[in-house]
Amino acid sequence: MLKDAVSMENPLNRSLDEMRKDSQGGEREPLELEQDLVAGAELEALGQGLAEVYSASGEPPTRSALDWAFEQFQPQREVDIASAMAAISAHIERDLVKETGARSLGEMLSRARSQSGVSVAEASTLASMAEPAYRNLEMDRMPAWLAPAQGLATLCRRLGIDSDPVLRWCVVRLAAPSHSAHGRRASGQMDDAAKSEEGSRRAREDMRSKYVAWSKSFSDGF
Amino acid sequence: MAGFGDRDELLAALKRFDPFAWERLVGDHYSRIRRFALSRRFSEVDADEIASEAFAIAARRIRSYVPDKGLDRWLAQIAWNQMLKRWAAAKAAPTIEDIDGLVGTKDEPRAAPSSGVNEGRRANAWPNLDLGLSRIRPRKYADAVVMHDINGMGYPEVAAALHLGSAEAARVYVFRGRKALKAILEKQAEDGPKC
Numbered sequence: 001m002l003k004d005a006v007s008m009e010n011p012l013n014r015s016l017d018e019m020r021k022d023s024q025g026g027e028r029e030p031l032e033l034e035q036d037l038v039a040g041a042e043l044e045a046l047g048q049g050l051a052e053v054y055s056a057s058g059e060p061p062t063r064s065a066l067d068w069a070f071e072q073f074q075p076q077r078e079v080d081i082a083s084a085m086a087a088i089s090a091h092i093e094r095d096l097v098k099e100t101g102a103r104s105l106g107e108m109l110s111r112a113r114s115q116s117g118v119s120v121a122e123a124s125t126l127a128s129m130a131e132p133a134y135r136n137l138e139m140d141r142m143p144a145w146l147a148p149a150q151g152l153a154t155l156c157r158r159l160g161i162d163s164d165p166v167l168r169w170c171v172v173r174l175a176a177p178s179h180s181a182h183g184r185r186a187s188g189q190m191d192d193a194a195k196s197e198e199g200s201r202r203a204r205e206d207m208r209s210k211y212v213a214w215s216k217s218f219s220d221g222f
Numbered sequence: 223m224a225g226f227g228d229r230d231e232l233l234a235a236l237k238r239f240d241p242f243a244w245e246r247l248v249g250d251h252y253s254r255i256r257r258f259a260l261s262r263r264f265s266e267v268d269a270d271e272i273a274s275e276a277f278a279i280a281a282r283r284i285r286s287y288v289p290d291k292g293l294d295r296w297l298a299q300i301a302w303n304q305m306l307k308r309w310a311a312a313k314a315a316p317t318i319e320d321i322d323g324l325v326g327t328k329d330e331p332r333a334a335p336s337s338g339v340n341e342g343r344r345a346n347a348w349p350n351l352d353l354g355l356s357r358i359r360p361r362k363y364a365d366a367v368v369m370h371d372i373n374g375m376g377y378p379e380v381a382a383a384l385h386l387g388s389a390e391a392a393r394v395y396v397f398r399g400r401k402a403l404k405a406i407l408e409k410q411a412e413d414g415p416k417c
Contacts, residue, residue: 060299069261091278
């Protein structure tokens with residue numbers, strides 16, 4: 001069994017480091033090529049066939065190809081995580097607009113509610129929210145993670161909305177820049193701006209922590 | 223950034239769209255995906271686009287992710303599909319050469335379009351080859367075949383990547399790897415489909 005497991009180890013999953021260790025280890029063998037022109041041509045054809053079959057197989061790139069690319073292809077500039085996250089978030093938003101036909105979570109809820117013939121009063125009851133608060137949610141004046149998680153999950157189930165788009169809309173909103181911090185910076189002194197920046201960062205971390213706790217409870221509600 | 227004890231914990235957090243988990247994933251893999259796109263001759267701007275698209279698609283599919291190949295290769299596969307789409311789109315815009323090709327010339331008739339049937343057959347042949355590659359010993363010969371035939375690297379590159387010393391050594395390793403693979407495939411054919 002163990003022998004079988006070892007022999008099944010896939011070279012496509014091997015890292016460049018593992019390969020290097022093996023290519024350096026063991027006895028040095030003579031490097032004379034076996035002289036057999038017919039076999040050489042056959043083996044060349046086998047190599048080409050292997051490349052074709054692999055590309056038609058839909059297999060992911062090999063780990064060694066990724067390692068080699070990482071080692072050899074240095075970008076002109078490194079990417080910072082924040083700007084990468086912002087770019088990813090923009091793509092997620094585009095996908096969501098295409099998938100749901102709505103431009104925001106609030107609009108998605110509002111449309112689904114109308115299509116299901118559920119009134120605002122009923123929806124707010126299902127979501128365990130006061131009616132004005134629920135209206136704020138539909139108008140995107142209130143982030144979803146401030147709504148009761150279980151209540152919102154109940155409402156979503158009633159409206160036929162899966163948890164996945166709700167959570168992805170939340171991710172998009174979390175990645176959006178904090179407008180209040182920018183406003184304060186524009187009107188204040190430089191010291192104030194630095195304090196505001198720090199305050200904004202803390203508020204953002206706090207908001208994300210709240211979201212994490214909320215998203216667990218929301219997911220459990222499905 | 224919050225820590226995630228193990229892969230399962232990270233995966234569970236990714237599936238809940240925990241932004242800390244996604245930041246971790248992006249921090250760990252974004253640069254690799256971007257450089258992979260650069261290695262396939264995409265520009266810096268396109269490589270960024272491909273990487274961010276790949277992560278957005280990953281967000282859409284994370285719930286159905288099965289951890290059989292590792293997150294890095296899963297992400298790379300998504301990015302690779304994006305690259306193929308871009309190449310196909312670029313090819314779809316006809317060039318003068320394409321138009322000439324479609325019309326054909328008196329001496330050189332138009333090439334027959336691919337039916338897709340052979341593609342399917344080739345894809346079905348993969349499991350046998352994959353298994354065959356896994357059985358090549360010593361492993362360094364299989365590695366050389368993977369680098370040359372599957373990753374599409376030339377002998378000097380294979381030698382540099384595997385620290386073999388010379389392109390000739392890489393050529394010998396690939397030769398021996400293919401020879402071993404051929405023998406394994408012949409044995410598989412003799413033993414029947416169960417092997």
